[in-house]
Amino acid sequence: MPELPEVETIRRHLAPHVEGRVLERLEVLDERWCRPLTPRQLADATDGRRVERLSRRGKYLVFELSDEVFLLVHLRMTGTLLLGPGARPAHARVLFTLDDGHELVFVDPRRFGTGELALGAEARDAFLAARLGVEPLGDAFTTTHLRALARGVRAPIKGFLLDQKRIAGVGNIYADEALFRARIHPLRPAGKLKPAQLDALRAAVVVSLEAGIAAKGATIDDFRDPYGVQGSFQDQFLVHTRAGEPCPNCGTHIVKIRAAGRGTYYCPKCQPAPRVRRARAPQAAAARPVSSPARSARTSSW
DNA sequence: CGCCCTGTTGGGGA
DNA sequence: ATCCCCAACAGGGC
Numbered sequence: 001m002p003e004l005p006e007v008e009t010i011r012r013h014l015a016p017h018v019e020g021r022v023l024e025r026l027e028v029l030d031e032r033w034c035r036p037l038t039p040r041q042l043a044d045a046t047d048g049r050r051v052e053r054l055s056r057r058g059k060y061l062v063f064e065l066s067d068e069v070f071l072l073v074h075l076r077m078t079g080t081l082l083l084g085p086g087a088r089p090a091h092a093r094v095l096f097t098l099d100d101g102h103e104l105v106f107v108d109p110r111r112f113g114t115g116e117l118a119l120g121a122e123a124r125d126a127f128l129a130a131r132l133g134v135e136p137l138g139d140a141f142t143t144t145h146l147r148a149l150a151r152g153v154r155a156p157i158k159g160f161l162l163d164q165k166r167i168a169g170v171g172n173i174y175a176d177e178a179l180f181r182a183r184i185h186p187l188r189p190a191g192k193l194k195p196a197q198l199d200a201l202r203a204a205v206v207v208s209l210e211a212g213i214a215a216k217g218a219t220i221d222d223f224r225d226p227y228g229v230q231g232s233f234q235d236q237f238l239v240h241t242r243a244g245e246p247c248p249n250c251g252t253h254i255v256k257i258r259a260a261g262r263g264t265y266y267c268p269k270c271q272p273a274p275r276v277r278r279a280r281a282p283q284a285a286a287a288r289p290v291s292s293p294a295r296s297a298r299t300s301s302w
Numbered sequence: 303c304g305c306c307c308t309g310t311t312g313g314g315g316a
Numbered sequence: 317a318t319c320c321c322c323a324a325c326a327g328g329g330c
Contacts, residue, residue, distance in 0.1 A: 074312085075311090076311050076312075077309070078310075109326065110309090112325095131312085159319085173310065262309085
């Protein structure tokens with residue numbers, strides 16, 4: 001999972017293994033991973049350089065190599081970084097060979113993951129600044145900051161939370177979890193939330209992310225396992241992927257809709273709808289399950 | 303077996 | 317400013 005907790009967990013567990021090691025060889029098996037660069041160009045820029053630091057910004061893992069060469073890795077939907085050596089997993093896309101005999105394998109069945117190169121801290125910062133907003137687990141993510149971000153925004157809060165350019169690192173699961181904790185309906189216009197609601201949401205985002213990090217940190221303790229660890233992480237979800245199940249607060253059935261193009265789960269009682277919505281078509285007045293074939297009921301018209 | 307839908311993300315076009 | 321579509325693939329339902 002490329003959401004912040006996963007990336008954060010990988011960073012924490014992986015950093016001690018890779019920092020200070022020399023990256024002897026970067027072998028890109030799927031050229032799509034580093035486009036528009038060729039695997040050759042990427043390897044020329046990275047091979048033989050030391051990994052000074054492994055850090056994170058939003059959902060990007062940042063490998064800082066010597067001479068201010070930065071490799072920016074994004075896991076997207078299905079990417080994983082495994083520490084070997086071990087049996088070669090299916091869907092291995094990139095091999096990092098380290099000078100101590102370890103190797104990192106980037107595994108990605110769906111091939112959405114990316115690796116980008118930035119030469120110099122300035123280029124790195126420009127790349128990240130163009131894509132990412134405030135770090136939700138940093139000091140800058142204050143109630144004042146969130147209120148300022150939301151001011152005047154008419155789009156639904158769900159999409160607002162998913163916009164990495166506003167808040168960096170909140171993914172689909174954690175957006176749902178945070179909205180549930182803050183008791184806010186996912187389709188409420190961000191700019192119409194009361195200050196107290198935004199304050200609650202700010203806290204809920206932090207709690208949700210930290211809960212995910214704690215759960216994953218507890219299940220993954222050995223990155224030498226080339227197949228990773230199958231934890232029961234999703235058991236802790238409060239509402240996400242729990243359509244039809246009882247709300248942990250009130251027992252009402254969790255509902256699934258589509259918001260910002262993503263499956264969105266919420267409790268219709270704990271997270272009351274903003275208002276009676278204007279229907280574009282007579283039968284499109286209420287939030288309907290996404291399983292309905294009537295795709296014309298888009299959230300954008302609400 | 304095949305078809306259709308879904309999905310932990312983000313960029314580009316509309 | 318905002319939203320839909322798409323990238324590429326696996327897995328499940330029918």
